Amino acid sequence: MRYSAAFTLIVLALSPTLTSAQECSPACCNVLVKGADDSTVGLTCTPGGIDCGFSGQVTACCETVNTLTSVGHNCRPA
Numbered sequence: 163m164r165y166s167a168a169f170t171l172i173v174l175a176l177s178p179t180l181t182s183a184q185e186c187s188p189a190c191c192n193v194l195v196k197g198a199d200d201s202t203v204g205l206t207c208t209p210g211g212i213d214c215g216f217s218g219q220v221t222a223c224c225e226t227v228n229t230l231t232s233v234g235h236n237c238r239p240a
Contacts, residue, residue: 186223189234190214194222204234211240 188211191204204220207227214221224234 186225186236186238187227188212188240189222189224189227189237190217190219191222191224191234191237192219194220194237194239201235202237204237206232207234207237208232 187209189204189207189209190211191208191214192206194202194204197203204222204224204227206219207222207224208219209227209229211221211223221240222234222237223240224237226236227234
């Protein structure tokens with residue numbers, strides 16, 4: 163019983179760490195600019211973030227990327 167309780171505590175302690183690592187997704191954006199609400203917005207972004215420099219884009223990590231408008235929200239350089 164003690165081992166399962168210790169395991170549960172470890173999992174609960176690491177849960178915020180694991181979720182914070184998954185808050186953003188890699189993307190390739192043409193440019194990162196400051197938005198009206200002081201967040202960073204990526205323009206002409208494509209999800210994936212593989213070989214961004216090859217196409218002259220910036221590698222970014224965005225919370226969301228709207229595939230219809232190609233705008234990344236809450237992005238940061240990766």
